[in-house]
Amino acid sequence: MTATIDKAQFRKALGSFTTGVTIVTTRGADGKDYGLTANSFNSVSMEPPMVLWSLGKNSSSIAAFAGTEYFAVHILAADQEAVSNRFAKSGTDKFAGSKVARGHGEVPLLDGCSARFECRIAYQYDGGDHVIFVGEVLNFDHFARPPLIFHGGNYGLLLKKADETDVSATFGGDWLGNLLGRAYYQLLMPIKADLKDKGLRDVDYNILSVLSMGDGRTAHDLAQLVAIAGYEVSDDHIQALVDQGLIRVEGQGQDRTVHFTQEGRSYAIELLALGKSAESDAERELDYREAQVLKLLLKRVIRSTSDGLPVHWRKEHFWRENNIWRDDVQAARA
Ligand SMILES: Cc1cc2nc3c(=O)[nH]c(=O)nc-3n(C[C@H](O)[C@H](O)[C@H](O)COP(=O)(O)O)c2cc1C
Structure with missing residues (x-):
C-alpha cells in the first residue's frame, strides 16, 4: 500500500536537498536535437564510470531518450541561469542561438558549462512517474567554472565555508x-x-x-x-x-x-x-x-x-x- 503524501509538502521537503543544475541532451532517432534541464543527476560508479538522472514520463523528450543510445550531461556554470530556464520550457526551440558541437552518436554538446559528460545508456529503470537513466561515461570535460546551484526552487551561488x-x-x-x-x-x-x-x-x-x-x-x-x-x-x-x-x-x-x-x-x-x-x-x-x-x-x-x-x-x-x-x-x- 502506498502512503498518502501531501505532494506540495513532499516537493518542498525534497527541495531542501541542494543540487547543481544540468542540461541533458541527446540526438533523437528522428535526427532532431533534444534536451532538458535536470537536477536529478548524480554520480553512481567510479569503475566503470557511471552517472544517473531521471526523466519525467510526460516530458516531450521521453521517446527520444528512451530510443537513443547516447546522451550528454552538462553541469551548468553560475552564469547559465538563462540557459537553464530555456531548457526547462517545453515546446520551444531550446537550441536556438546556442553553439553546438557534436559528440558520440551526434549528441549536441553545449559550451560555457562547468563540466560535461558524454554517456552511453547502460540501464533504464522504471521510477514511478520518471524513467531513471544510468549512463556509462565515455568521455568528460572539466572546465571548472563556478557552478549554478538549485535549492528550494531557487537558483543560488556556491559560497564556500571559511576555515x-x-x-x-x-x-x-x-x-x-x-x-x-x-x-x-x-x-x-x-x-x-x-x-x-x-x-x-x-x-x-x-x-x-x-x-x-x-x-x-x-x-x-x-x-x-x-x-x-x-x-x-x-x-x-x-x-x-x-x-x-x-x-x-x-x-x-x-x-x-x-x-x-x-x-x-x-x-x-x-x-x-x-x-x-x-x-x-x-x-x-x-x-x-x-x-x-x-x-x-x-x-x-x-x-x-x-x-x-x-x-x-x-x-x-x-x-x-x-x-x-x-x-x-x-x-x-x-
Ligand atoms: C532546476 C530544474 C531541474 C529540473 N530537473 C528535472 C529532472 O531532473 N527531470 C525532469 O524530467 N525534469 C526536470 N525539470 C523540468 C524540465 O526541465 C521541464 O519539465 C522541461 O520542460 C522538460 O522539457 P521537455 O518537455 O521539452 O522535455 C527541471 C527543471 C528545473 C528548472
Missing part, C-alpha cells in the same frame, strides 16, 4: 567589528611596511590618502578629514611632509591650502597600486562573484550604519575632480 578555526581563535571571535578591523589591518600591512621604509607614519599616510581624493584643500579641511581615521594633524606633521618633498603649502594662515608635489603625487599612486595588489592577494581565496558579494554586503553594512555621520564625511564634500583614483591608477598599473 573559521583559524580566525575565530583570535580576539573578539565573530564580532563584525573585529573581523572588519583585522581584515583592514592585514590588508594595510604591505602599505605600512613601505611607509616605514620611507620613515613615514600612519598619520602621514592618512594625509596623503585624503589628498589623493582631491588635491589643494585647506589645512582645516584636511585635518577634519584625517580626523575620521582618528588622527590629529598638527603643523609639524604638515611640515614633515613638506620637508620630505611630498607636499607643498600655498598661502598663509586660515586660507592656506595643501597640495601634492609631483613626487608626492607619484608616491600616492604607488601606495594605491600597493593597496590594489594587497586587495588581489586578499581575494585569492574568493572567486569573482564572492569578491563582488563581499563588497556588496560591506556596502550594505556601511549604508545601515551611516545615520548621524558628520556632513563632511559625505563623498560629495570631499571627492574632487583631481583625485588620483582614475587615470593615474590605470596608468600606474599598465
Whole structure:
C-alpha cells in the first residue's frame, strides 16, 4: 500500500536537498536535437564510470531518450541561469542561438558549462512517474567554472565555508567589528611596511590618502578629514611632509591650502597600486562573484550604519575632480 503524501509538502521537503543544475541532451532517432534541464543527476560508479538522472514520463523528450543510445550531461556554470530556464520550457526551440558541437552518436554538446559528460545508456529503470537513466561515461570535460546551484526552487551561488578555526581563535571571535578591523589591518600591512621604509607614519599616510581624493584643500579641511581615521594633524606633521618633498603649502594662515608635489603625487599612486595588489592577494581565496558579494554586503553594512555621520564625511564634500583614483591608477598599473 502506498502512503498518502501531501505532494506540495513532499516537493518542498525534497527541495531542501541542494543540487547543481544540468542540461541533458541527446540526438533523437528522428535526427532532431533534444534536451532538458535536470537536477536529478548524480554520480553512481567510479569503475566503470557511471552517472544517473531521471526523466519525467510526460516530458516531450521521453521517446527520444528512451530510443537513443547516447546522451550528454552538462553541469551548468553560475552564469547559465538563462540557459537553464530555456531548457526547462517545453515546446520551444531550446537550441536556438546556442553553439553546438557534436559528440558520440551526434549528441549536441553545449559550451560555457562547468563540466560535461558524454554517456552511453547502460540501464533504464522504471521510477514511478520518471524513467531513471544510468549512463556509462565515455568521455568528460572539466572546465571548472563556478557552478549554478538549485535549492528550494531557487537558483543560488556556491559560497564556500571559511576555515573559521583559524580566525575565530583570535580576539573578539565573530564580532563584525573585529573581523572588519583585522581584515583592514592585514590588508594595510604591505602599505605600512613601505611607509616605514620611507620613515613615514600612519598619520602621514592618512594625509596623503585624503589628498589623493582631491588635491589643494585647506589645512582645516584636511585635518577634519584625517580626523575620521582618528588622527590629529598638527603643523609639524604638515611640515614633515613638506620637508620630505611630498607636499607643498600655498598661502598663509586660515586660507592656506595643501597640495601634492609631483613626487608626492607619484608616491600616492604607488601606495594605491600597493593597496590594489594587497586587495588581489586578499581575494585569492574568493572567486569573482564572492569578491563582488563581499563588497556588496560591506556596502550594505556601511549604508545601515551611516545615520548621524558628520556632513563632511559625505563623498560629495570631499571627492574632487583631481583625485588620483582614475587615470593615474590605470596608468600606474599598465
Ligand atoms: C532546476 C530544474 C531541474 C529540473 N530537473 C528535472 C529532472 O531532473 N527531470 C525532469 O524530467 N525534469 C526536470 N525539470 C523540468 C524540465 O526541465 C521541464 O519539465 C522541461 O520542460 C522538460 O522539457 P521537455 O518537455 O521539452 O522535455 C527541471 C527543471 C528545473 C528548472
